[in-house]
Amino acid sequence: MAQEIKLSELVVGSNAIVRAYPKSGTEFIRLREMGVLPGTPITLLRTAPLGDPIEIKVRGYRLTLRKSEADFILVEKT
Amino acid sequence: MSPNFTSASQSRSFVYALVGNPNCGKSTLFNALTGLKQKVGNYPGVTVEKKVGTVYSQHGTPMSVIDLPGTYSLASRSPDEAVTRDVLLGRRPDTPTPDRILCIVDATSLERSLYLVHQILDLGRPLILVVNMMDQTSQNGIHIDIDRLKQTLGIPVIAAEATKGKGLIELKLAMSRLDLPLSKHAWSIPTEIALAVAELQASLTADSQKLYLTARAEALLLLTDQSPIQVEGSKAIHPRTSEILNTWQKRWSKEGIDWASALVQSRYDAISKLCSEVVEESNVGPALTDRIDAVVTHPILGWLVLGVAMVLIFLSIFSLAEYPMNWIDQQITLLRDLVKASLPAGDLRDLITNGAIAGVGSVLVFLPQILILFFFIGLLESTGYMARAAFIMDRLMNRVGLNGRSFIPMLSSYACAIPGIMSTRTIEDEKDRIITILISPLMSCSARLPVYLLMIAAFVPSDKVPLLTKASLMVLMYALGTFGAFGFAWLFKKTLLKGSQPKMMMELPPYHLPHIKQTLLQIVERMWVFLRNAGSVILTISIVLWFLSAYPKAHDSVSAQEQLSHSFAGKAGHLLEPVIKPLGFDWRIGIGLVSSFAAREIFVSSTAVVFSSSDNTAHTQTQPLRLALRNAHWPDGRMLFTPLVCLCLMIYYVFAMQCMSTVAVVKRETNTWKWPLFQIFYMTGTAWILTFLVYQIGTLLGF
Numbered sequence A: 001m002a003q004e005i006k007l008s009e010l011v012v013g014s015n016a017i018v019r020a021y022p023k024s025g026t027e028f029i030r031l032r033e034m035g036v037l038p039g040t041p042i043t044l045l046r047t048a049p050l051g052d053p054i055e056i057k058v059r060g061y062r063l064t065l066r067k068s069e070a071d072f073i074l075v076e077k078t
Numbered sequence B: 001m002s003p004n005f006t007s008a009s010q011s012r013s014f015v016y017a018l019v020g021n022p023n024c025g026k027s028t029l030f031n032a033l034t035g036l037k038q039k040v041g042n043y044p045g046v047t048v049e050k051k052v053g054t055v056y057s058q059h060g061t062p063m064s065v066i067d068l069p070g071t072y073s074l075a076s077r078s079p080d081e082a083v084t085r086d087v088l089l090g091r092r093p094d095t096p097t098p099d100r101i102l103c104i105v106d107a108t109s110l111e112r113s114l115y116l117v118h119q120i121l122d123l124g125r126p127l128i129l130v131v132n133m134m135d136q137t138s139q140n141g142i143h144i145d146i147d148r149l150k151q152t153l154g155i156p157v158i159a160a161e162a163t164k165g166k167g168l169i170e171l172k173l174a175m176s177r178l179d180l181p182l183s184k185h186a187w188s189i190p191t192e193i194a195l196a197v198a199e200l201q202a203s204l205t206a207d208s209q210k211l212y213l214t215a216r217a218e219a220l221l222l223l224t225d226q227s228p229i230q231v232e233g234s235k236a237i238h239p240r241t242s243e244i245l246n247t248w249q250k251r252w253s254k255e256g257i258d259w260a261s262a263l264v265q266s267r268y269d270a271i272s273k274l275c276s277e278v279v280e281e282s283n284v285g286p287a288l289t290d291r292i293d294a295v296v297t298h299p300i301l302g303w304l305v306l307g308v309a310m311v312l313i314f315l316s317i318f319s320l321a322e323y324p325m326n327w328i329d330q331q332i333t334l335l336r337d338l339v340k341a342s343l344p345a346g347d348l349r350d351l352i353t354n355g356a357i358a359g360v361g362s363v364l365v366f367l368p369q370i371l372i373l374f375f376f377i378g379l380l381e382s383t384g385y386m387a388r389a390a391f392i393m394d395r396l397m398n399r400v401g402l403n404g405r406s407f408i409p410m411l412s413s414y415a416c417a418i419p420g421i422m423s424t425r426t427i428e429d430e431k432d433r434i435i436t437i438l439i440s441p442l443m444s445c446s447a448r449l450p451v452y453l454l455m456i457a458a459f460v461p462s463d464k465v466p467l468l469t470k471a472s473l474m475v476l477m478y479a480l481g482t483f484g485a486f487g488f489a490w491l492f493k494k495t496l497l498k499g500s501q502p503k504m505m506m507e508l509p510p511y512h513l514p515h516i517k518q519t520l521l522q523i524v525e526r527m528w529v530f531l532r533n534a535g536s537v538i539l540t541i542s543i544v545l546w547f548l549s550a551y552p553k554a555h556d557s558v559s560a561q562e563q564l565s566h567s568f569a570g571k572a573g574h575l576l577e578p579v580i581k582p583l584g585f586d587w588r589i590g591i592g593l594v595s596s597f598a599a600r601e602i603f604v605s606s607t608a609v610v611f612s613s614s615d616n617t618a619h620t621q622t623q624p625l626r627l628a629l630r631n632a633h634w635p636d637g638r639m640l641f642t643p644l645v646c647l648c649l650m651i652y653y654v655f656a657m658q659c660m661s662t663v664a665v666v667k668r669e670t671n672t673w674k675w676p677l678f679q680i681f682y683m684t685g686t687a688w689i690l691t692f693l694v695y696q697i698g699t700l701l702g703f
Helices: A025-032 B028-036 B079-088 B107-119 B146-155 B166-178 B189-209 B212-224 B238-256 B260-278 B288-296 B301-342 B347-364 B367-383 B387-398 B404-412 B415-427 B430-442 B446-459 B466-494 B518-549 B561-564 B569-585 B587-593 B602-611 B625-630 B643-655 B662-671 B673-701
Strands: A004-005 A015-020 A041-047 A054-058 A060-067 A074-077 B013-019 B038-042 B049-056 B062-067 B100-106 B127-132 B143-144 B157-159 B279-281
Touching: A004 B662, A025 B260, A041 B643, A060 B189, A060 B387, B013 B028, B013 B079, B013 B107, B013 B561, B028 B038, B028 B062, B028 B166, B028 B518, B038 B518, B049 B143, B049 B673, B062 B466, B100 B107, B100 B166, B100 B347, B107 B127, B107 B212, B107 B260, B127 B146, B127 B166, B146 B157, B146 B260, B157 B166, B166 B260, B189 B238, B189 B260, B212 B238, B212 B260, B238 B260, B260 B279, B260 B446, B279 B569, B288 B301, B288 B387, B301 B347, B301 B387, B347 B518, B367 B387, B367 B404, B367 B415, B367 B518, B387 B404, B404 B415, B404 B430, B415 B430, B415 B518, B430 B466, B430 B662, B430 B673, B446 B466, B446 B625, B446 B643, B466 B673, B518 B561, B518 B587, B518 B662, B561 B569, B561 B587, B561 B602, B569 B673, B587 B602, B602 B625, B643 B673, B662 B673
Parallel strands: B013 B062, B013 B100, B100 B127, B127 B157
Antiparallel strands: A004 A074, A015 A041, A015 A074, A041 A054, A054 A060, B038 B049, B049 B062, B143 B279
């Protein structure tokens, strides 16, 4: 079993698979609805010039998240 | 009342709803379909724009298209999204429930876009799917089998490039069809929640008289929507339905069933299966968007690009706007002269020339700046750069509790707060949006420039102002406004509009070439919205201010200056003197403050009237205002416009809310008088306190 780490700790440019994140909170529901689900592959594209927020590629499009949100998302490096 | 509407004959006119994700080209398609046959207004009770257009069918029957706000899901997070949901579910009595739905998706992110389509398919109404931006697919290594998609979904699917008008004819043909098939697409509701869906559906059919399929769709939505937003003007959910919902949610929470995720997951399972059949992907290397982003969001180059873009925009606003502004100014003067020549002298003539024309004119002069700013904002939005600017600036805006989306409205306000405030609609969080609206007018707009320049000229004894003094004073004023804005944002976030940590979940759309025609259409639309909504308030305030300065009448044949000091405005100036004397201002400056509530730059013209001939009776029209100001004295002989007083006036104008157009626009954008009144109170209050401190401390220090 590969180790699960926080999305905010992922190195820029690496690929990962989303494993788990909180069930409640409207933000996380919307994240689900935008296709970031457990099992979904993502790529961490870059961080903003000041280090926050981050930009990921998921299901062919680009999405930004703050690190404070990415802290709650567990991913597995691939 | 309309028989055509209800009969299912040839002449039946369909009502279409146009829905889609943000940035998928929905507005472009709407404009392409309806041309200029659009009605733009607001949904009653909420500040959500309502756009309805007409398109003619193949048979020449008018069909209406309602352009609904863009959303990723029907489980809404903002008032805009709530309106989309409520119109589709027939919860809004002010809007006809659409018979048919037009769904537009971005071909480059088909999978995510299909989520909304999937929710809408549940509604059981005829649906036409428009796959837009087909031209972008090949360079992104995507191939979409449109025929296969059509077959699998069992509905009309149209490949389109809305910006080039491709696919429009096919779309109109499909829209004209009398018999649109319903989708054959089936998906399985997770077993653990199927019973709840059935119960909710039964309640919705029985208690709210919903159709069978709409009730099922609404039941599914109630389950995903954990904190549904309710908006004014929409029908609430029947109490029995919400009771059933509560009972189930409690039961699931106890059993640890994640019902919302299960639903989303099963939808995406169905979508992924569908996409695996119709989408083929090949690796073509980094997409153009990624190559551009490598520069535009680069740790160093990113700032450079942002800075250069902003400087260019501001340079062009000030240089391009100058000519039309002068032209408008001339036309207003011509119009005044024309009215003066054709009407007999008297109050009516004065009301029209000095009240209505002068007042509305003072706002119209800024129209070129406002329009140019709208143009650039529209351009930044349509190319996709706006989202990058928000991405870069988010960290800084986060410091005061806002998110990156507030950056552009605040920046625009350096030219004029009106387009800034009108562009806050992209801010999802209502509280963040109100904070941005409240603080934007603190950014020094171009109407303050004439005031600053006059004060700087009066400040320096010599005829020529040293460039360094001028520049440093200017920088000081801009810095004061900017820091003030951030300070108040922080304060409001902590106190008045306490909200959760703002989120920055935002799509960074692929870059597109700017579409000039679309942007121009958008400008015209925004301009009308501004003129229509602000126009009446501006006209009213102009007339009131005119009345205050024209009445009561002094004797005939007195000078303009004497009339003004005799008038209500003059009396107001005298009345104000005790309040503004601690700031170093006398009643004559008070008149300037009162009259420039219409627009800040009016301070210059009203001071010109008040001071032009106050100290000597000789005709001194040609004397520069600067010298007239220097000759103004207090009754005890002290100089009025000391450097300290000039500085105080500038500080006062940085903070005071002196702009009726902004008040009118804030009223429209917040849909209440509460916020504009609060804004006047807090801004002018801060102006008074700060000016008081500066004047008193300055006096103590001997300036």
